[in-house]
Amino acid sequence: MKIVAFSDTHGFRPWHKIPEGDVLIFAGDMTMHGSLDEVVKFNELLGSLPHPCKLVIAGNHDTCFETRLNDSRARLTNAVYLQDETIMIQGVKFYGSPWQPVFRNMAFNLPRKSLRAQWERIPPETDILITHTPPYGYNDRTLFGSRVGCRELLEAVEHIQPALHIFGHIHEAFGQSANGRTVFANVSVCNLLYIPMRRPLVFEVPFEGITKR
Numbered sequence: 001m002k003i004v005a006f007s008d009t010h011g012f013r014p015w016h017k018i019p020e021g022d023v024l025i026f027a028g029d030m031t032m033h034g035s036l037d038e039v040v041k042f043n044e045l046l047g048s049l050p051h052p053c054k055l056v057i058a059g060n061h062d063t064c065f066e067t068r069l070n071d072s073r074a075r076l077t078n079a080v081y082l083q084d085e086t087i088m089i090q091g092v093k094f095y096g097s098p099w100q101p102v103f104r105n106m107a108f109n110l111p112r113k114s115l116r117a118q119w120e121r122i123p124p125e126t127d128i129l130i131t132h133t134p135p136y137g138y139n140d141r142t143l144f145g146s147r148v149g150c151r152e153l154l155e156a157v158e159h160i161q162p163a164l165h166i167f168g169h170i171h172e173a174f175g176q177s178a179n180g181r182t183v184f185a186n187v188s189v190c191n192l193l194y195i196p197m198r199r200p201l202v203f204e205v206p207f208e209g210i211t212k213r
């Protein structure tokens with residue numbers, strides 16, 4: 001299965017062509033201002049892409065998914081929207097969730113105690129995890145050098161050991177890393193200046209040498 005992943009387009013069309021694949025994953029922040037009109041625009045972008053399966057989660061900018069969930073979902077006709085939900089595609093289990101540690105006064109903020117409870121909902125058999133926030137310690141370093149990923153999410157990921165963890169949010173930490181069990185990928189298309197200049201990342205799963213169970 002070929003997976004193409006990107007996030008943080010913030011209303012812009014990525015400069016680079018989005019590679020073809022079986023499953024397209026978008027890990028949050030399709031909008032800049034969280035409006036329904038921006039969701040419509042993003043949906044049009046998705047509609048122009050050939051991937052047979054498209055999975056989308058929201059990010060901290062996508063306020064309308066927190067305040068008007070049904071209206072927002074209704075506008076995302078070209079993808080499956082995941083909010084603390086699992087979808088199985090060709091035997092591979094994907095789970096998507098938009099929550100993150102409190103970040104300014106934006107959407108899907110949770111205090112740490114609530115985050116732990118939220119991540120405990122991730123099914124242990126999850127193969128591919130999609131969140132907006134990075135876990136602590138993996139592609140979560142800001143320009144100023146501090147790591148701002150979610151510690152509670154790291155605990156959950158170390159326990160669940162998904163083959164692949166896709167996220168965005170910290171634009172400047174774009175790229176991938178691994179710990180021997182899980183491949184971590186920050187797929188932010190926009191850089192710190194909101195210029196959509198990065199290429200989406202492509203993964204072939206299952207990864208050689210990594211078995212889930």
Ligand SMILES: [Zn+2]
Pocket residue numbers: 008010029059061169171
């Ligand atoms: Zn962003």
